[in-house]
Amino acid sequence: MIEIKNVCKNFGDLSVLKDISMTIKDKEIYGIIGQSGAGKSTLLRCVNGLEDYQSGEILIDGVAINQKDKNLLRQQQKQMGMIFQNFNLLKRLTVYENVALPMKFWGIDTKSEASQKKIMDLLKLVGLEQKKDARPSELSGGQQQRVAIARALVLDPKILLCDEATSALDPAITREILSLLQEINQKMGITILVVTHQMEVVKQICERVSFLRNGTVLAEGKPEELFVHPIKEVKAFLQEESALLPHEGVNIQLFFTDKTDEPIITMMARDLNIDFSIVWAKLEDFRSSVYGSLVINIKKEDQYTVLEYLDKVGVSWEVLK
Ligand SMILES: Nc1ncnc2c1ncn2[C@@H]1O[C@H](COP(=O)(O)OP(=O)(O)O)[C@@H](O)[C@H]1O
Numbered sequence: 001m002i003e004i005k006n007v008c009k010n011f012g013d014l015s016v017l018k019d020i021s022m023t024i025k026d027k028e029i030y031g032i033i034g035q036s037g038a039g040k041s042t043l044l045r046c047v048n049g050l051e052d053y054q055s056g057e058i059l060i061d062g063v064a065i066n067q068k069d070k071n072l073l074r075q076q077q078k079q080m081g082m083i084f085q086n087f088n089l090l091k092r093l094t095v096y097e098n099v100a101l102p103m104k105f106w107g108i109d110t111k112s113e114a115s116q117k118k119i120m121d122l123l124k125l126v127g128l129e130q131k132k133d134a135r136p137s138e139l140s141g142g143q144q145q146r147v148a149i150a151r152a153l154v155l156d157p158k159i160l161l162c163d164e165a166t167s168a169l170d171p172a173i174t175r176e177i178l179s180l181l182q183e184i185n186q187k188m189g190i191t192i193l194v195v196t197h198q199m200e201v202v203k204q205i206c207e208r209v210s211f212l213r214n215g216t217v218l219a220e221g222k223p224e225e226l227f228v229h230p231i232k233e234v235k236a237f238l239q240e241e242s243a244l245l246p247h248e249g250v251n252i253q254l255f256f257t258d259k260t261d262e263p264i265i266t267m268m269a270r271d272l273n274i275d276f277s278i279v280w281a282k283l284e285d286f287r288s289s290v291y292g293s294l295v296i297n298i299k300k301e302d303q304y305t306v307l308e309y310l311d312k313v314g315v316s317w318e319v320l321k
């Protein structure tokens, strides 16, 4: 478990993290999303002890990350693998040697049978056993990130930290890398903390997410709740288009969860015997479920009846201004 409690961090006069708190449970895939400069990378660097902070506490399984005890910090860092946007592979080493590097750093014999098996198993897991003697320059971006993932796992970490791990990849490769992370989470039980500015990443794999802006957590929750029915601040981040709504009548947005399986819209039209038009609709995938929202336009005089009906059938709604 990673517990971040009231963490504040400045760079000189610049306050970069302001009273940040969040708890990441074991075996969870947790996302931190926000625009560039929000403080995401800094927070991640504080979690793995690359960066110190001024106040608050970060605990990994109950033990504080503290720069003063370098030996303890090194042991804690061993339990956290990390991957980055630009892969950070060593160009002169082969794929195999890159994956073996953390072992070398820890004085583990990389030639032992156990080590060789470990490295080859990881290369198999990421689908690159055929490329073990290749250099990073001979690989695509997606393949390089796979090498980095294997390297991050070679010391059997409990936690994998990902800093914009898919931001340099195209959408199809991004989906493949995210599926691989999901597989690693499920098969190996590794907790994954994902930092990203990409909504697709959070939607595809994160069970919970925090929105970070200017070093502050704006909102925390399940992605499907935060994105489908966003609070005002999150809406600004999502940049939802609302300018195209009709000026006549009343526009009502309806929010559907995976529990909504009745044909609410047609039922409502029948039950209330009223006319309305569908202005805008979207369906989105979140991990394995589909969530959606729909904007309908109704006559002003029908507003009360419609809202009462929606409450009765348990659909959440918002009147758009
Ligand atoms: N080493 C540093 N020295 C001074 N300012 C920094 C340093 N690292 C990051 N910052 C500043 O901290 C803020 C947050 O940066 P960062 O954590 O990289 O954000 P993000 O990863 O969300 O884009 C930015 O204003 C950035 O300029």
Ligand SMILES: [Mg+2]
Binding pocket: 040, 041, 042, 164
């Ligand atoms: Mg960053």
